[in-house]
Amino acid sequence: MSSPRSESIADLQRLRRGRPRRGWLTRSFRLQVMLLVGVLLAGMLLAQGAYLNHRKGEIVSQQMGERALAVALSVASIPELIAAFDDPDPSATIQPIAERIRRETGARYVVVGNTDSLRYSHPLPERLGKRMVGGDNDRALLHGESYVSEATGSLGEAMRGKTPVFDAEGNIIGIVSVGFMLDRVAMDVTEHTSLGWWLVALMIVLGFAGAYLLSRHLKKVILGLEPYEIARLAMEKEAILQSIHEGILAVNREGQITLVNQQARRFLGLPPAERVLGQPIQQVVPNSRLSEVLERGERQFDQEMWLGDHPVVVNRVPILDGGEIEGAVSTFRSRREIVDLSNALSAASRDVDMLRAQAHEYSNKLYTISGMLQLDRIDDALALIHQENARQQEQMSFLMQHVADPVISGTLLGKMTRARELCVALEIDEHSSLSSPLTVTGQEVMMTVIGNLLDNACHAAQQRGNDGQVRLFFTDLGEQLLIEVEDNGPGVAAEHVEAIFDEGFSTKPGKHRGLGLALVSRLCREHGGAITLEESELGGACFTAVLDRSLCRTSQPVEAGSPLS
Template sequence: MRKKQFKLQTQITIFTIIIAIISIYTTTYFTARWIISSMQQEINMNIMNIAKVIANSPNVVEGMKSGDYYQNPIQPFVQKILEDTNQVEIIVVADMEGFRYAHPNPQRLGEKFVGGDELRVVKTGENYISEATGTMGTAVRAFASIYDEENQQQLGFVMVGTLTQTIAEIKKQRIITAILTSLVGLFFGIIGAIFLANKIKNKLFGLEPDEIAKLYVEKQGMLEAIHEGVIAIDTDEKITLINDSARKLLHISEKDIIGEKITKLLPNTRLPQVLKTGVAEYDREQLLKETVIISNRVPIKSGEKIVGAIATFRDKTMITRLAEEVTGVKQIVQALRANSHEFMNKLHVILGLIEIEEFEEVKRYIIDTNKNQQQIMTLVIGKIKDTTIAGLLLGKISRAKELGIVMDISKESYLEKQKGKITSSVLVTILGNLIENSMEAISLNEKEEKVIKVSLIESKEEITITVKDTGIGIPEKNISCIFERGFSTKALSSGIGLSLIKNTVENLGGDIKVTTELYEGTTFMITLPKEGKI
């Protein structure tokens, strides 16, 4: 069972939120620690400063000198400070024996100081911060000594304190404030994560990572599969894509040309014009690096915006050659050329005989030639009603004579003009390529017997084509490869002929049988159903 995966937008949102939570949590944690630490320092500094101010106040010094715990100016002075000061809840003034001259609770005046942490200030006169429990509870307390500057004598001490409970409440409030601030930050972080995920999704046209990877693999496969050269550029006229076919057609040896200016590689390219105008150009002939190409150039658009341009192109020579093979034009042209050549040869013979005044020989030659030609014409045209195929066969007969090959058309051959879905161009492709291959095979054989036997028989259901030669035959190792596109044992051959035959026969739902014997010859028998698919 395939594990369910979240969509890219969801993954980005979750991932961004997790990062935001971790970042905000970490920030809040250290911020809270800093707040607590700085707040503690602030309270300590505040109560110490207040303690020092009170200890140095003339009212306190004079009150301590009076020796009266109840009737002195210290208690009103301290009470006023308590009312006007924040974060201070306890102020106690006591003499060296620890008896109180001031206290938040007036009823405790004259009583002994409680806590035990006052001994240090009594003994040493030192100012310090401590934490202890007194009559009002546990508190953080600042001690400052009271001195009589005239007599250079310590009269007592001042303790200013803040209850730990109050400090805890202040800490709690500040931490809550920090958390609430963090939550606000997290909220905006989530909004930002959703916005970012949507932005990325739109940039990727809503595609998921596996879809992007699949498209990339498919793109690479298509680029390598097509024979056309492909080059694409961006808005800066820099190359963003080029396939191997383009490199071969343009003879580009440099490997790393992605990012190069297209005009640097191909100075006379028209891709920049297409990029500027946004107008596509189709089937344009152009010379690029000494190669004539047929090119299609189109702008690449994202919505209405032009984001680049792409060109596909092929070698014009290869296109022309392929068109000739596919349409059968090549076979017809060769047949006409052979007929013309044979006709010229006969004229030359007649002209030579006339010049030497062998008029009877001229007469005999013309009669014999006409008789032979009439026999051939009667056989071919009488049996083959399709004039295109008849012309092809006559041309191939003439071509065979030039090569010293006897081309024998079977007397059983018969072909109507209407052949169902089997067109004349299909038969031209099959017959022309088979006969041409037989001629080439015979020319490689040293046997004296040079014969090609052709049979073209039509029935109600099908057409059977048989071409048998006395050529060199096909090696056993090559039999399985002869119908593959591009395969050929001849140096200058394109290896298209038999591949075209195979594709044509398969498209028509037909069948091919090949029998061969090395140095003895080869027979191709092709059966085409009249109602086959096309």
């Protein structure tokens, strides 16, 4: 059986196959990544290689110039060469020395001249005695400096080291010029930098190969989708999240909100999303149970609760990645329509039950009156009719005077009729009162609490036979709503007291039991109250439910004695 993840991946792949075609460059994310990374890496390598090789060329050129100058300084310090300046024919001594040094050092030429720049040595003998070419001898002959220069001599453009020749008294008597041709220097530079360029080229090739592998990996990670497809899916997802009728709230492993849609903000009364995202869930929604999901990793489904006046069903599930909890998601599904339908069905069911009970009760009374009339007991029949009418009027009058909410009045009237059908005496304490009408939520909660408690009490009191008795007290005086229901049944065993409010626990036989008291207990907790169990003065059990008075409307209380709508 395929997993949901594999099905979603298959859907994305089908979407990819069915996407519209675009230009070869814009539609291929892999090609874009490869070109972008490759070109960027190639540009960086070329720039770095050019700089390094340029610096290397400068260093080679500088070393060649320093080499030429070192040779010139060595030649200028030879004693034989210095002494030859006083000979009638200096070239006879200087030429052999200069040529030997030229061949040993690899220089293009070693030229020695006098203070008039007339040559005493030259690689070409026919140029002996002629003036040196280049015009760069003044610094040596006039100022006695040793330096490196680039100039065009008789043999071509060269890098030359020049230094003066001093006699024993320190006077300048001549000049030595050692030259390396610039084309030779350029060849040396090329030879030394070619390896660097080959390495740069190799790194560029490897860079493009790495860019290709990276693009393949990224393409695999994003399930083969193109950027515009991912952007479209993101916009569609956002549109779906904001348009659905379910509220969605997600947190990360630190409990910070990462996603909240419009419906969730409406349910929870939250500010705009940009003010909520990144905030701890406990600060934004103090009663949230998502922290329990993050701690335990347990899933919570179909949890019913009220958000303000809105009933919702909540699901909470952890986000797992490799068995690790990475976050949690909570969804809120409105129960308003279901609740409205349930209320309508409950009201119809109550009406049916009440009518059925009344029909059963009044059919017995009609049979009794018919028998009395047949026995010619007219006065007794009239007395029975007056007695029944007085009781009904008394019940209606009490409810009209003490209960301001018509829905609760109808519920109590139905329960009283149902109790008579079960042969249980249901008594409403004369000090009971509900002076303010309830909100829609208040009506739902009060009907549930009173209905379940009276049903359980009547069931318990029914075990006493015709002596069954149930007493109801309620009031909205003070800051809370108080409902107290007691009976003269067998009560609750001591070993069951702790579990009586647990969902699924029941002392009654049969399936689908143990829901009523659990529901009442949860509603009391959710609405600022609680429910307690103690022994009744009637001998059975006494349940006391406390609810927050916010379930009552804030409008002016209804005057006592106002008619039921």
